[in-house]
Amino acid sequence: MGGSPGKARLTVRPMRLGDLDEVMLIERRSFSAPWEESTFRGLMRRPSAALLVAEIDDELTGYSVMWFVADEGELGNVAVLPERRGEGIGRTLLRESIAVAASRGTRSLYLEVRESNEVARGLYEKVGFNVVGVRKQYYTEPVEDATVMKLEVQAVVR
Ligand SMILES: CC(C)(COP(=O)(O)OP(=O)(O)OC[C@H]1O[C@@H](n2cnc3c(N)ncnc32)[C@H](O)[C@@H]1OP(=O)(O)O)[C@@H](O)C(=O)NCCC(=O)NCCS
Numbered sequence: 328m329g330g331s332p333g334k335a336r337l338t339v340r341p342m343r344l345g346d347l348d349e350v351m352l353i354e355r356r357s358f359s360a361p362w363e364e365s366t367f368r369g370l371m372r373r374p375s376a377a378l379l380v381a382e383i384d385d386e387l388t389g390y391s392v393m394w395f396v397a398d399e400g401e402l403g404n405v406a407v408l409p410e411r412r413g414e415g416i417g418r419t420l421l422r423e424s425i426a427v428a429a430s431r432g433t434r435s436l437y438l439e440v441r442e443s444n445e446v447a448r449g450l451y452e453k454v455g456f457n458v459v460g461v462r463k464q465y466y467t468e469p470v471e472d473a474t475v476m477k478l479e480v481q482a483v484v485r
């Protein structure tokens with residue numbers, strides 16, 4: 328607990344409206360077809376959604392977005408500040424997201440990822456997602472198929 332004085336600490340907490348400027352900077356730097364800010368705002372109003380941010384000290388370094396329907400969930404977005412990638416932030420965000428999904432009674436968590444996004448696919452596999460299908464030409468800018476992945480939440484949450 329706590330870490331040594333002066334050591335950067337990674338924490339994950341619910342997203343707040345005051346985070347949206349920083350979230351949008353990361354969103355625009357991470358995706359060729361970024362979400363609008365209104366999409367985040369709309370989801371933040373929905374009790375059936377969960378939006379999390381990762382912080383190192385006071386710096387917002389990443390976020391995840393999920394929504395839930397009955398016992399299924401969708402991981403709709405995850406991104407890490409480009410300068411802070413490869414430090415384990417994405418993995419921590421996903422683990423925390425999965426724990427939140429479990430606490431909401433989610434049994435199966437789904438996501439879509441660009442077929443060419445090997446970094447994200449590698450991370451998803453490491454936390455327990457498996458490929459279950461393909462959605463043809465799901466993405467624009469550029470047009471690309473989506474790989475559909477699924478995680479059995481109870482299998483990875485103790
Ligand atoms: C995908 C993303 C969220 C990963 O976040 P991250 O903080 O860099 O990930 P982590 O540091 O936790 O890395 C976890 C795993 O990801 C993979 N990974 C991370 N950086 C990688 C790199 N440069 N090359 C290859 N694999 C990499 C590895 O499997 C890594 O596991 P390891 O540490 O055991 O090698 C981040 O790269 C990102 O924001 N990408 C742009 C947005 C995006 O594509 N989001 C997903 C949309 S579906």
